[in-house]
Amino acid sequence: MGRTAGRGAGDTRRLVLDAASEVFRTRGTGATLDDVARQAGVSKGGLVYHFPSKDVLVQALVAAMLEEFRTAVHACLDPDDDQPGRLVRAYVRASLSLPDTGEAREASALIAQLVTAPEVAEVARADAARWKGDLAADGLPADVITLVVSAADGASVAPLWGATLRDDERDQLVARLVGLTTEAAQDR
Amino acid sequence: MGRTAGRGAGDTRRLVLDAASEVFRTRGTGATLDDVARQAGVSKGGLVYHFPSKDVLVQALVAAMLEEFRTAVHACLDPDDDQPGRLVRAYVRASLSLPDTGEAREASALIAQLVTAPEVAEVARADAARWKGDLAADGLPADVITLVVSAADGASVAPLWGATLRDDERDQLVARLVGLTTEAAQDR
DNA sequence: TGTACATCAGTGAACGCGCGTTCACTGATGTAC
C-alpha cells in the first residue's frame, strides 16, 4: 500500500511524534522503533520515512516537549495579574498543577535520559537559557526567582526518585511560592 | 588466567561497581558491559562472575549511589549545630556544595534513566520514604521542610535540562535556605 | 610438612537475537499538455 488516503504527511508525522512521546515516556529510551510504529499505527518503514534515524526522532520529540511545556506555562498566566512575577507564578502553577504533574515528571525523566547525547543537551541548554531570560525579565529580584523556580523544579521532578508530595503538601507549596513572589513584588 | 593474586573478590566487585558508576553516569545506560569491564580492568567474563546480568549490576549501582548520597549528607552535619533542622541544613549543603554538584546531577540523571525499571523504582521509592521520615524527625514545620528540600532538589538537578546556576546564585540560595530553617527553628 | 582434591575467581571466545537501518517495490496524489 502506498500513500494513505484522507491523511496528510504532516498528520502522520504528528501521529508518530505522539506515539514516540507515549512510548518513550512510559518505557524509556530503550523502547524500540517497532513499538513506536505499532503505537502510531504505521509501518516501521513509514516511521523511517519521516524520521530517518532514531536519533532524529528523539531530537524532534525533545524539541516538541520543551515547546509544549512553554505553551503550558503561558496558558497558566493569570489575565487579571499584572504585577511583577506573573510569569514566575505561571511557571509554578504549570509545574505543580495537579492533573499534568505526572506528565511533567515523565517528561523530565525522558529528557534526563537523553541529555547524555550532546545534540540533545545543547537543545535543552538553549531552552533553559531562554527561560532564564524570560523569567529574569519578569520584574522580581533575582534571588527570589532562583528560590521559587528551584523549588518548583524540585517538587515537579522529585517523583523521579520516588519522592512524591501529597496533594495538600503540594497545594501548600504552591501557595507559599506564589506568596513569596507577591511579597517580593510589593517590596519593590 | 584464573584468580588474580593480591586482590580479593570483594575488591574486584568494588572495582567493577566504581567503573560502572563512571561509565553509566557519563555515557548513560546505553553504555556496554564491555566498556564497564574495560574501565574496571577486568574481562567481561569476570564482570559477569560478580554480576550475572546487566540488570543486577545496575540495581547494585543504584543502591550504592543512594547510600553514598546518604553518607555525604551525614558528613555535612555541623557538629556545633544542635538546633532543629540540622539534618535539613546538611541535606542542602550536600546537594549544593560546589565540588560534587556535577556528580549529584549525573547521579540523578542516571537514576532518572533507570526508574523505568520497576525494581529500581521500588528501591528509589523506599529510599525516598526513608528520607521523608528522617527529615520530618528533624524538628522543623512540615511546610518549611517541603519548601527547602524541594528547592535544594530543584537546584541540584536543574543542570539536567541545562539550567545551571552561577556560583554566586547557588551560594545565595544555600544561605537563604539555611536561613529559612533557622528562622523556623526559632519561631517554635 | 607434603600431597591430593575441591572450590573460588576469573579468562576469552563463541553464540544468538533484538533492533536500527536499508531497500525494492507500490498505490495515491499532483502536474503538464
Added chain:
DNA sequence: TGTACATCAGTGAACGCGCGTTCACTGATGTAC
C-alpha cells in the same frame, strides 16, 4: 477532459551487527589427611 509521467507517502521483508549471555577451560587459594 483524459492521459502520461513524476513525485509523494508509505509497506514489509531482509540484512547485519552490537551487545548481553553462555560456556569450556584455567590458575590460584583453601582444606583434609
